[in-house]
Amino acid sequence: MSYLFPTYQRWEIEPEKAEGTMIFGKDGRQYLDFTSGIGVSNLGHRPKEVEQAIKTQLELFWHVSNLFPQSIQEEAAEKLAEASGLDCVFFANSGAEANEAAIKLARKATGRPKIITFLQSFHGRTFAGMAATGQDKIKQGFGSMLETFIHLPFNDLQALENELDAETAAVMIEIVQGEGGVHVANEEFIKEAAKLCSENGVLLIVDEIQTGIGRTGKPFAFQHFGIEPDIITVAKGLGNGLPIGAAAGKAELAEFFGPGSHGSTFGGNPISTAAASAVMEIVFDKDFLQKAAENGNYLFDLLQQHLCSMDIVKEIRGLGLMAGIELTVTAQPILAEMRQAGILALPAGEKVIRLLPPLNVTREEIEKAVHILKGTLRKHVITA
Ligand SMILES: Cc1ncc(COP(=O)(O)O)c(C=O)c1O
Incomplete structure (x- = not known):
């Protein structure tokens, strides 16, 4: 039992x-x-450089709270920002939490309610993550979903053009739908989607939780297509096994995530950020x-x-x-x-x-x- x-x-x-x-x-x-x-575990189990970084931080402090400046967070955030071309990072503890941060930020920054995601997508198990996900089986038995999300067929540009309007805050997409069956986005679709978003004041959120941190042979999968997302979310490979997630966004979004607007007790935990920093040092080479x-x-x-x-x-x-x-x-x-x-x-x-x-x-x-x-x-x- x-x-x-x-x-x-x-x-x-x-x-x-x-x-x-x-x-x-x-x-x-x-x-x-x-x-x-x-x-x-993108670097395999217990890579020695990451293990050493964790041990070093273990002997300094494990948790002090986000009331303190912590240079290990800054170090990890800088590496994530530099590799993604984005400017500001919010650290969470998981992929679903990273997506929650991205969704909240997009809604607040645009003042618009609607977020477009895609059929077969997977964005996590929290209420927003589940509602964002384009698979019914994930939602069964949990009652009514958040109405924010509209699910469109993957790689269908016409459907996106039809749905995108002045109410749309963001389009959230995986470049390769992992949980949904390993479906790769079509290059033209992604490029056009990025263009449509920028023409309509809609934020483009790329969920890189499974595809990021070198998984597809580039730091982030969106980099195969030369687009510039407004926000990306990362988790999984970021800590190589230590729990950490992150939402990274453009500088102009910073004013919408001011003090008190969002937070997490454990987000950016020093042990996890030490691991993440060591991971990125290796993977982004x-x-x-x-x-x-x-x-x-x-x-x-x-x-x-x-x-x-x-x-x-x-x-x-x-x-x-x-x-x-x-x-x-x-x-x-x-x-x-x-x-x-x-x-x-x-x-x-x-x-x-x-x-x-x-x-x-x-x-x-x-x-x-x-x-x-x-x-x-x-x-x-x-x-x-
Ligand atoms: C693309 C994607 N988004 C979000 C998540 C949720 O991440 P987590 O399980 O860390 O909450 C996953 C997990 O499989 C994922 O693959």
Whole structure:
């Protein structure tokens, strides 16, 4: 019997230790982790530079409150601002909280009520995050939703043009819809959407919670398309496992987030910001990102080469080290068999297998994962 609410269907493996790309189970077995803790451990488990930064801060102070200036917050905020081209950062504790901050800021700065998001999107489990999310299953049983949000088909420019009006505060979008099935935004759509937003005084919020911090081979996924969002939200990979989220925005938004307008007791916690600063120091390095992008290309080449011709595989999608393999069958039993064979991967929706390896994964590890995935899928073709 568990004392935890059964909100998660937990796997059969209990981790004892984790290091780099590996999780060591209490069952005595080793698992190659292509989940990165659901897109979090972008540098693998317990990278030594991040561990050292945490230890250093642990010996200084753990929490003093946001009444104090804290240079570790400034340091992390500066790195986030510089890499994103934005100016001001609000630190929260999670992705959903980062989105809450972005939504509140957009509403306050524009004085407008409506926020446009997209079908199949995922923006978190708080009331605003849930209402923003374009998936009914996330909302079931929770009653009426905030009316702020309108959900449009992803990549549909005409629908966006029709909906955007003087009541619209913001458009909030994922460049790659992660939880919704690894759907990549169309370049023309994103560029035109950004243009439409700026022509209409509508803020563009890019939810980079899963795609940010190098996941797609650039610091942030919006940078593939040369657009300039007004606000981005980040979490997951930012602390490489320590809880932290952030909303970063343009300088002109600062006046709307003055003292008392928004806050969080733990937001910008010094241990988490120390981890985030160390993470960004590594991930935003040009050579590191180049290598991550090459790893992503290698993964896609292998997936195409080995899986494309299988009947069970409908489509292979993604960007950088964010890959989705859409199947013609339910993904869960295949994922369970992959775990038995020593590789951990994720679902994204019912029929998509999602691979989110750490950015510093090796070619041998990619080869091993694709080999096991192929072998497992093959068995299903035969037995189906
Ligand atoms: C795109 C996106 N936005 C928001 C969230 C919510 O983040 P968190 O679970 O940290 O609240 C997630 C989490 O999966 C996400 O992928």
